Amino acid sequence: MGLLAPFNLIYLASLGALVLIYLRARSRPTLEVSSLILFDEVAAPVASARLLRVDLMFWLELVGLGALSIASAGPYLRMPAPADHIRRHALVFDLGAAMGARDGNLTRLDLARSDAFTMLAQAPPGDEFSVIGYALEARVVHGPSANRDSIRAAAAALKPLDTPGRAAALSAALMRARDADTIDLYADRLPPQDLAAGAQVQGRLRFHRIGARADNLAIVSLDPGIVRSSRGSCVLRNFSRRPRLCGLEIECAGAKVLRTAVMLDPDAQAVVPFGPLQSGGLVSARIENDDPLAADNQRWAYAQIDAPEKVLVVSPDAGVRDDLARVLLAVNQNFIVTAIDSSKFKPADEPADISLAVMHDFYDSRIQAPSRLYIYPNSTGAGFGLQGAVASAELRDRAGAGDLSRPLQLGPARVLSIAPWMDVHGSGIAAGDPATIPLAALGRDSAGMVGVIAFDLRGHLLLDPDRLDALILTVDLLKQLTAPENLQIVETGSYVTVPAAGVATIVAPDGTRRTLSADSNGRVRFRAEQAGRYGVESEGPDAAVFANYFDAAESDLNAASPAAPETARRAPPGAVAARWTSPRPLEAILLGLALAVFLIESALILRDAAGWRWRHA
Amino acid sequence: MLEARAFEPDFLKRLDRLVLGIKRARTQRAGRRTLGRVQGSGLEFENFRDYTEGDDLRFLDWNTLARHDQLVIRTFRPEREIEVTTLIDTSASMGLPAGDDKLGLALALGAALTYVAMSDNHAARLVGFGMRRGAMKLSATDFHRRQESYPGFKSFVTAMGCAGETRLGAAAGELLQERRARGVVIVISDFLVSPLDYEEALGRVLAAGHEVKAVHVMGERESSGSWPPGLYRLRDCETGQVRDVALGAQAAAACRSRAAKLAARLRDFCTARRISYTPAFGAARFEEIVEREFPRLGLVR
Numbered sequence: 001m002g003l004l005a006p007f008n009l010i011y012l013a014s015l016g017a018l019v020l021i022y023l024r025a026r027s028r029p030t031l032e033v034s035s036l037i038l039f040d041e042v043a044a045p046v047a048s049a050r051l052l053r054v055d056l057m058f059w060l061e062l063v064g065l066g067a068l069s070i071a072s073a074g075p076y077l078r079m080p081a082p083a084d085h086i087r088r089h090a091l092v093f094d095l096g097a098a099m100g101a102r103d104g105n106l107t108r109l110d111l112a113r114s115d116a117f118t119m120l121a122q123a124p125p126g127d128e129f130s131v132i133g134y135a136l137e138a139r140v141v142h143g144p145s146a147n148r149d150s151i152r153a154a155a156a157a158l159k160p161l162d163t164p165g166r167a168a169a170l171s172a173a174l175m176r177a178r179d180a181d182t183i184d185l186y187a188d189r190l191p192p193q194d195l196a197a198g199a200q201v202q203g204r205l206r207f208h209r210i211g212a213r214a215d216n217l218a219i220v221s222l223d224p225g226i227v228r229s230s231r232g233s234c235v236l237r238n239f240s241r242r243p244r245l246c247g248l249e250i251e252c253a254g255a256k257v258l259r260t261a262v263m264l265d266p267d268a269q270a271v272v273p274f275g276p277l278q279s280g281g282l283v284s285a286r287i288e289n290d291d292p293l294a295a296d297n298q299r300w301a302y303a304q305i306d307a308p309e310k311v312l313v314v315s316p317d318a319g320v321r322d323d324l325a326r327v328l329l330a331v332n333q334n335f336i337v338t339a340i341d342s343s344k345f346k347p348a349d350e351p352a353d354i355s356l357a358v359m360h361d362f363y364d365s366r367i368q369a370p371s372r373l374y375i376y377p378n379s380t381g382a383g384f385g386l387q388g389a390v391a392s393a394e395l396r397d398r399a400g401a402g403d404l405s406r407p408l409q410l411g412p413a414r415v416l417s418i419a420p421w422m423d424v425h426g427s428g429i430a431a432g433d434p435a436t437i438p439l440a441a442l443g444r445d446s447a448g449m450v451g452v453i454a455f456d457l458r459g460h461l462l463l464d465p466d467r468l469d470a471l472i473l474t475v476d477l478l479k480q481l482t483a484p485e486n487l488q489i490v491e492t493g494s495y496v497t498v499p500a501a502g503v504a505t506i507v508a509p510d511g512t513r514r515t516l517s518a519d520s521n522g523r524v525r526f527r528a529e530q531a532g533r534y535g536v537e538s539e540g541p542d543a544a545v546f547a548n549y550f551d552a553a554e555s556d557l558n559a560a561s562p563a564a565p566e567t568a569r570r571a572p573p574g575a576v577a578a579r580w581t582s583p584r585p586l587e588a589i590l591l592g593l594a595l596a597v598f599l600i601e602s603a604l605i606l607r608d609a610a611g612w613r614w615r616h617a
Numbered sequence: 618m619l620e621a622r623a624f625e626p627d628f629l630k631r632l633d634r635l636v637l638g639i640k641r642a643r644t645q646r647a648g649r650r651t652l653g654r655v656q657g658s659g660l661e662f663e664n665f666r667d668y669t670e671g672d673d674l675r676f677l678d679w680n681t682l683a684r685h686d687q688l689v690i691r692t693f694r695p696e697r698e699i700e701v702t703t704l705i706d707t708s709a710s711m712g713l714p715a716g717d718d719k720l721g722l723a724l725a726l727g728a729a730l731t732y733v734a735m736s737d738n739h740a741a742r743l744v745g746f747g748m749r750r751g752a753m754k755l756s757a758t759d760f761h762r763r764q765e766s767y768p769g770f771k772s773f774v775t776a777m778g779c780a781g782e783t784r785l786g787a788a789a790g791e792l793l794q795e796r797r798a799r800g801v802v803i804v805i806s807d808f809l810v811s812p813l814d815y816e817e818a819l820g821r822v823l824a825a826g827h828e829v830k831a832v833h834v835m836g837e838r839e840s841s842g843s844w845p846p847g848l849y850r851l852r853d854c855e856t857g858q859v860r861d862v863a864l865g866a867q868a869a870a871a872c873r874s875r876a877a878k879l880a881a882r883l884r885d886f887c888t889a890r891r892i893s894y895t896p897a898f899g900a901a902r903f904e905e906i907v908e909r910e911f912p913r914l915g916l917v918r
Contacts, residue, residue, distance in 0.1 A: 037875070
């Protein structure tokens with residue numbers, strides 16, 4: 001016997017109110033009179049001495065209200081299921097990065113699997129199982145099936161991803177398991193308190209906590225600095241309650257830059273400076289210690305090649321030209337920036353061998369460059385169409401940052417239609433119109449990289465410290481436009497678009513291979529779910545994608561679990577026999593009882609009313 | 618409040634034609650001469666008599682002396698002043714039932730009778746009686762003789778409240794302790810006490826030589842027994858005693874019967890003792906009681 005919402009038992013207080021009303025009704029009101037002499041001849045009433053008289057209406061009301069109150073608390077009875085009853089069980093596995101942490105020779109996911117297989121072996125034949133995994137998203141790995149072998153195979157094929165396990169994904173997983181009689185959740189940390197209630201699986205959810213506390217070292221970030229100019233830095237963090245000595249090795253383009261050991265205080269982080277680098281290229285940092293979670297022990301960054309590159313900036317506004325030149329030099333001080341007034345621009349003025357063209361409030365298809373950035377374009381161009389203009393726009397979300405905590409007010413913007421081969425990197429709304437409009441996009445056409453920014457930069461927007469998101473969005477686009485074509489550095493969990501021709505083979509960091517067909521725009525798109533290097537091999541030039549992983553919550557293998565939710569019961573170890581019971585909700589019975597009681601009461605009232613009419617009408 | 622009605626000019630105008638019905642006081646020899654040195658205090662001329670030594674020379678008839686050289690004294694009819702005391706019950710029972718305004722009716726009747734008494738140049742006063750803190754307390758006005766001073770009663774009447782037990786015997790005792798001249802005592806009460814109490818009280822006042830008039834006040838609900846039906850716990854407002862009753866049609870009839878019996882007993886007692894008995898049942902009938910019932914029953918003429 002149990003209650004799904006025991007707090008609703010507070011409604012039983014209505015019974016007290018009913019009793020009070022009853023007692024008040026049966027108590028005699030006191031009437032003060034001038035003298036009892038006047039009432040000497042009035043007969044005394046025949047009164048019952050019983051405290052509670054037999055008052056059918058009262059008892060019916062009491063039963064009806066009681067049934068409704070208890071029903072609102074969601075009572076259920078856990079009864080042994082009949083032998084011929086086919087039960088459904090859902091095995092829900094956390095596939096977050098922490099489940100890949102090693103505990104001896106096994107990972108936490110291996111331990112979870114082992115638990116699940118034990119339960120699978122003890123389940124009565126005929127019971128159906130399903131396998132659901134979640135990390136960034138929930139995924140039904142195997143639908144309900146009584147075939148134990150296929151269930152075992154599906155569970156064995158699960159791999160932890162180098163991404164954090166999101167609460168929304170867990171909620172989605174529980175919702176997908178809602179039809180099951182029992183839901184066994186295997187995770188290394190307890191779910192949030194209200195999750196089971198939100199997914200409506202109270203009373204059926206059993207939580208299996210996997211793994212013991214473990215120490216972990218992680219690389220939080222890696223900044224390569226500017227080649228031959230400024231130092232880079234690597235931030236390390238100790239997720240341990242004791243000091244740890246951390247060995248760190250940093251390489252750039254295959255050459256060792258730094259090898260050092262850093263003593264990290266408990267639960268502290270340290271910044272390790274290095275450089276300045278003498279040449280650009282791929283920079284990697286690696287923790288040499290052996291710790292349970294390997295995904296956050298290596299990180300990559302790209303240092304711009306120290307070679308002069310020509311950049312053309314065309315704009316009708318001198319202020320914008322000046323601002324863009326400053327930003328470009330901040331991105332890469334080796335840029336040679338040529339700024340031209342658009343009203344005076346002639347194609348003949350275009351410098352030769354420019355690597356990036358930035359056009360503000362201007363469009364000229366004759367400008368050829370491997371990378372082009374169109375800002376506040378005044379004409380339809382490659383990859384975008386011009387649909388109109390708005391007096392002001394609001395930036396709501398930005399790639400890499402998600403929804404902004406506070407929308408950024410921008411100036412005039414142009415409403416663009418973005419081609420399917422471009423990825424939107426920022427969007428928002430126009431003033432007075434709730435419809436979302438793209439504000440920044442990036443893609444690759446046959447001529448090279450194309451970026452577009454829909455809002456105007458006039459009025460020194462990029463240098464306004466109160467509107468930093470506009471600068472970050474612009475710098476992000478510039479960096480991606482000037483990055484090497486065959487090298488991308490992303491965060492795990494993000495989608496990667498890589499130029500490819502024909503059929504491309506993606507080689508994951510763990511060596512698994514899969515093939516993808518390039519789309520009509522000559523690119524393949526996949527999600528980087530493992531930390532490390534992804535190789536993309538196709539008929540065109542090969543490319544490499546480096547996926548970095550770090551999540552402060554997931555990497556903390558000592559993380560204190562939130563308070564255990566009442567509805568997610570810890571499964572008692574070994575209590576297998578008791579598991580094969582099914583909760584029988586009692587709400588329907590109680591509601592039926594209340595309904596019957598109120599019907600009887602209505603019938604009695606009708607009878608009394610008829611009798612009164614007969615006597616008085 | 619009903620008592621205010623007793624001070625309204627149009628009502629007082631109608632009272633001007635009424636005279637208090639006094640029997641025993643009138644049996645004193647009207648217009649008798651006052652002999653000796655003490656002259657009648659009235660202004661009405663009565664007779665002449667010879668001067669005797671010691672007579673007040675202010676009453677010497679100087680015209681007769683001048684014309685006939687005789688000393689003659691003019692005598693005057695003495696003032697026939699009767700003290701009228703209106704004794705009003707202000708016990709707690711006069712405040713219930715609340716809607717019946719028994720106290721208002723009693724005060725209004727008392728004030729009206731006082732006004733009528735003053736129209737005949739009698740000295741009249743109002744006295745409220747009731748138990749206060751375990752002792753009988755009489756709240757009395759001064760005697761007023763002229764109708765012009767009648768509004769002076771208004772503050773007394775409007776300030777009167779009801780509380781305490783009804784103790785007619787104690788009230789009569791307190792009144793008689795004043796040892797005033799014989800006069801008229803009008804008792805206005807609901808007489809919701811033991812008959813022995815009011816019989817003793819009225820008997821003592823009679824024995825003191827006063828002419829006694831009883832005005833029996835009852836509320837409309839009390840006399841008709843029209844209580845809301847249902848089971849009730851009745852509480853006597855004076856004694857605090859409680860009693861459970863079932864009120865309804867039968868109870869109403871029983872109440873009516875009981876009230877009628879109480880009134881009949883009081884009336885019989887009054888008749889036997891030559892006390893004027895006037896029932897005044899229902900505040901709504903105030904003017905009818907004053908203008909019709911009082912004359913009909915001889916309380917006023």
